[in-house]
Amino acid sequence: MFETEDIGLNEQPVTPRPGEKVIELLVPVDKYLSAGVHIGTHICTKFMEPFVYRVRSDGLYILDVRKIDDRLRIAGKFLARYEPAKIAVVSVRQYGKKPVSKMCQYIGCKTFTGRFLPGTFTNPSLKWYYEPDIVLLTDPRADAQALKEAAEIGLPIVSFADTDNKTDFIDLVIPGNNKGRKSLALLYWILTRQVLRERGAIPPNGDLPEQPTEFEAEV
């Protein structure tokens, strides 16, 4: 379905890791490929340029799989250092709902799916007020309200970002296709596993009892 030349693994990536050796990815390349985590959009913001591997002849921007892998690792390290209940994971859009819920089921974080109620992070007089220590967003555009409130109170913000996203106020960007059903499932599955590995809840090569497909939203 995807040509292998799309993913930047059979040739030198745009910016090779310095002193690069063979670095193992978190999941096999074909798993990344078939989920389409690397498929960007036809728009590329200057903020996301560093994460782009190449532009396909039809004008589609392709993300660098290595960089996606790398940032999932780093994000796992960061998130693992926070108290589970103080991590807020947000997805306004439909396809992120299931992956986010699944992640929170495993790592104990707090889910914010569907419409993000204004004031959730900022207005203590609301019944649904909640003050996290860190937030993870699925899409900075769709999750703009959560982004705005988190930035307002100075929370660290981790966010998935596609080639068409702006990354203002995001402290740690995880590049990736945040539109696709399968892509979101795989990204959240890997991140969940990384957090559990970093916490020591599962061994460094341990796996989740479920497959990434279980993280997919129903069609």
Added chain:
Amino acid sequence: MFETEDIGLNEQPVTPRPGEKVIELLVPVDKYLSAGVHIGTHICTKFMEPFVYRVRSDGLYILDVRKIDDRLRIAGKFLARYEPAKIAVVSVRQYGKKPVSKMCQYIGCKTFTGRFLPGTFTNPSLKWYYEPDIVLLTDPRADAQALKEAAEIGLPIVSFADTDNKTDFIDLVIPGNNKGRKSLALLYWILTRQVLRERGAIPPNGDLPEQPTEFEAEV
């Protein structure tokens, strides 16, 4: 010495925080100003564009003080979550030596100043081998060896970066003038204080017993 229009606080900054209120800076504006933390270089990489407030008529890029302030806050939050002895702080360049040593004296991190011995992070057979959990760099260009090794073993990398720096492999960028003696002293002083505040070692509005000037390298 600096015109106030340089710093982006007396008019609307390039990208205002969404829903912006009056946000207090970590130190008074004039303190930032007189240390010149916002003074960039005549070169601006596309990676650093998001942090630039404006270009002076003589072609000097000026960093956005708000964004510097913001990232110091976030970096403090992140660093505070790590075991002190597992934080490596690196400065090959001269002016970073004193600020880095001072920081490590307060927060208990490990100092790597002067020439960075190759293999320090990657070669367990060396006598000076050391494996941190996170690294903080003063200048990604001067500290390229440490950057390379940290990236190689997948460590989270926090780094100061000036307008002329590339930010490859850096996970959290703290924009700022990383060349000036006074600027480095103030940046490290604020960061040190933030880490201690976040750890609860000093109250949320507590101060260090020393002034930023004590962090300055001797001329």
